[in-house]
Amino acid sequence: MSRPDAPEPEWVRRKRLAAVFGDVLPDTTNDERDPDEAASEVGSDAWLRAQVPPHHG
Template sequence: MTGDDVPEPEWARRKRLAEVFGDVLPDTTNDEREPEAPRQESSAEEWLRAQVPPHHG
């Protein structure tokens, strides 16, 4: 509630909470979305993976 005891509209409450906490849950789940294209590794990621010793799998 606001300072003058007027009930806060639901949309205003959601907006205020989103500003503080951000979006906690996505609007859709993975099974509702189109599959994403496989992510391309950058050259830096490739290099890092190449540096991992074999015994660290």
């Protein structure tokens, strides 16, 4: 049984926040990734531009 005034352990806080918000931050930063890998991501602007119908310019 824990005391109500006891500080919450960091791992418990992270687990609780992950359950509510999910994992929103990537494990690596842009400078740690291969530039070619970033260009091939499905969520990139190049992929979005390729999906525009011809009549939209």
